[in-house]
Amino acid sequence: MLDWVWAVLLTGGGVALTLYGVRNRMDPTRTVRRLVAASVGIGTSVALGWGALVDEKLRGTAAGVTVAVVVSGVLFVGANLWFDQAESRWRRFGAITGAVVGLAVGTVLVGNRVLAWKPTPDLDLTPWLIVVATVAGAVFGYVFTGVEGRRARLVTAVAFGVTYGALVGVFIRPDVFPAMKIVPLLAWPAAGAAIFGGLSARRRHHVARRAVLGATSGWLVGAWLIPVLGAGTRAEAMSGATFLVLGFMVWLALAPPAGPERQRIVAERSRAVIFLAPALVFVGATLVIPTIRTLYLSFLGPRGEEFVGLANYVDIFTDDEIVKLDKWRGIFTSSLLYWGVGLTLAGIVIGRVLGKRTGRTFEPSGGSITPISLGVFLFVWAVFAYLRGTIFNNLWWVFTVTIVSTAAGLAIAVLADRARYESVAKSIIFMPMAISFVGAGIIWRFMYIARPPSKDQTGVLNALWVGLGRLSNSGTPKLWAAALLVALVAALGWMAWRGWRGGAGGVVAGAVVTALGVVWILYRLLGPGLGGFEIGPNGEVIADTILFIQETPFNNVWLMVVLIWIETGFTMVIFSAAIKAVPAELIEASKVDGATEAQTFWRVTVPQIAPTIGVVVTTLIVLVMKVFDIVKVMTNGNFDTQVLANEMWQRAFTEFNFGLGSALAVLLFVSVLPIMYLNIRRMQKEAA
């Protein structure tokens, strides 16, 4: 039966929604499009309906989703209808409000095991007390809003207060009977009345009413919070409850009677609350309170029992897995360092030589900035390759992924701009954005996979690597490859010469640097060999694979490649939009003034899109700082690839050290805070 209900519901609902959507929203001039959309929608609905017939899990899913969505919708619409009554039907509004308050009070009291209803030892009717409370609240609300005149209201309130208070007292569980003491019982209400009444006496406003509220609050403290619970008698419990309810109701009765003006204000003010409450309740419960609690937990021990001060934070920075400095001397023997310094020097030299003509050494389009940036980049890599541990690893991630993704995205956006089939190229590069980090991690595991050297390599990268090794140990193919490289060098040289004559420094530098790279490859190919291979004892060629995921420290870089692969699409799309927004007149003007394309790009386009670059960089920093999924799936932090988010997860949820986990989370929070502050400031400026 249930399966049929869901089948009909899912099919019918889907078809109706599709038809509604197609009729209303789709482009009316495109019949084919509408037909396709309609058939996809109807097909999906029919498939869902059929699935609900045969698959129990699907039914359960549909039920869960429907209940979740419908309940939230009904609550919201219900709240609006409730307060719609305030203006026109005051008594109905009173009844509903009373019912809601009764429901809330009943739920809290029953939920905290204050009330119990067991007519016989076997029969537990306690949950029904919530219904009783709801009905009682509705009755009170309906009667009370109908009573006119101050004296009549007061009498009604006292009558209901005594009745309801006694009723509550009857159902109080014996183990919460309070053992009252006379001093707090008198002192607290007196103090409450004095404080509340005194505060409003200064404004000469509702003094008596506030005093009653203060006395009632004081009674709550003196009669229920101070005494030892469970040691008292039923009489104490009943009086404790009665005076509490009575005080609250007298407070209500002392309010000025609700005229039409007040009713309108209630209806008006409630709107903001109704519209905001769902969101604020969720945000408070899932973000605000947990954040405060995490901060608190980070000062406690592993199980949250004892206060340890800053010990967790000290542990983070003294843990030799989180901060590993023992290999720092390696920085100075690292070949990365030499390449970095070499490239930086080369850049300066190029800049000096080419700059003689323009008078500017550090001209972005002049070919000096690129080698210098690359040199600095490698220099930083050299540092990170030897300063190990979670924190430096995380910084290495942030540095590398942010810079490479930004640069690559910008480059691709420029290359694709006004190219043929631009949108196709951009779609393909953007597509990884749709793939989950987990999926991307798996996809790249297959790229990085290394098989035993005697077998064929099934991962693309190792196949290429080993293939290069075989090529440099072959006969004729090796010569062909060499010939190709020589031709490439010649072409590049010719290009550099053209560039030199045309005064395009960037072209010269680019061509020369590329040519040098190609020459180096040529040398490796003809000389010591290129790619992964070893020569066996009998002179045979043996494959020598790279264990991309295991070989530390550069396995980190191979993991970063995954994130770069994903995020470059994102940066490209943003830069592409920004570049297209640069006014065409500016570009035209610089061309007319005789600027080369490179000069136009660096001097006109880049300054124009500088704010966008800022957005992209800050966004990426925050995103990369929190990288988790890729590391978790590909290495789980093994092989020296740990990052902060995974460290936090492991400490908290596999070792159940909540104190240290919380401290790591707070560290993560603090490290993204400055950037997020900038981001939010900027967003608010843009919105304003």
Added chain:
Amino acid sequence: MATATPGFVRETAEPSIGWRLYRLLRAIPTWTLWGLVVVWSIPTLGLLVNSFRDRDAQRTSGWWTGFADVGSFTLQNYRDVLGSGPTGGLWDALLNSFAIAIPATVIPIAFAAFAAYAFAWIDFRGREWLFIGTVSLLAIPLQVALIPLLQLYSGGARWTLPFVDKTVALFPDLDLAGSVTAVWLTHTGFALPFAIFLLHNYIAGLPRDVFESALIDGADHFKIFWRLVVPLSVPVLAAFAIFQFLWTWNDYLVALTMIGGNREALPATVAIASLAGEFALRENLLTAGAFVQTVVPIAVFFALQRYFVRGILAGSVKG
């Protein structure tokens, strides 16, 4: 177009061999672009091809050799991974993903739209500060809230009153840990600051006279919201919906934390990640599994690319 500038007249005036070679080299950017496109698509393509090859083929030869033997392609991996056998279960995981992603998309949109409307068009005291406070919550990384939330779901919340040593239950122990409900509740909360910010920008920008004339006609906020604001905000609602759906569909951290070891409730990301944990054992199924998990967002991507891009651009600032 900017290419029709005087500097390019030479292209037709000097058709020598050298010039042609130069033009060939000038086309290097285009070659580079398409080279990058190829490089970018290789990983996904490799996964797709491999998912149609059986275990032996995957283990002994690269996927690129599969094109030589298209006849041996098989759907067995998909059958195994989706089926009910010991290797399967991804079908259930996909349903769990929907059970998480749909409420976690619909409910935040509704709640955020209400709140954004209130922040934009209802006057109340402290509006400015409340809005700034809400948006500032964007700065909180997910990780910061995970431990308390898991404790909340698995044991409820209790508060011991200071000085008097009485404990009050604030949230009942509903035993939510390990259920999809815990996951979408979490996503709903985390999505709201960003959603409110995004929708507020849009809704606050709607023309004021629309609201004023509606108010004069006697419409209340509830009517204005449904009849005016929602229809006018469809583009931004769609953009956010797509962003949020993909975010929750592709989420791993929240699901892994909240669901833990409950195999009944695993969404697809966690399911394929645990399949990846047994890498050597069932790697042939991993290809199909990863592709099945990926195919939903890819379909959304190609079907709704325009909204998708808008959503991603808008969502890029999410904390």
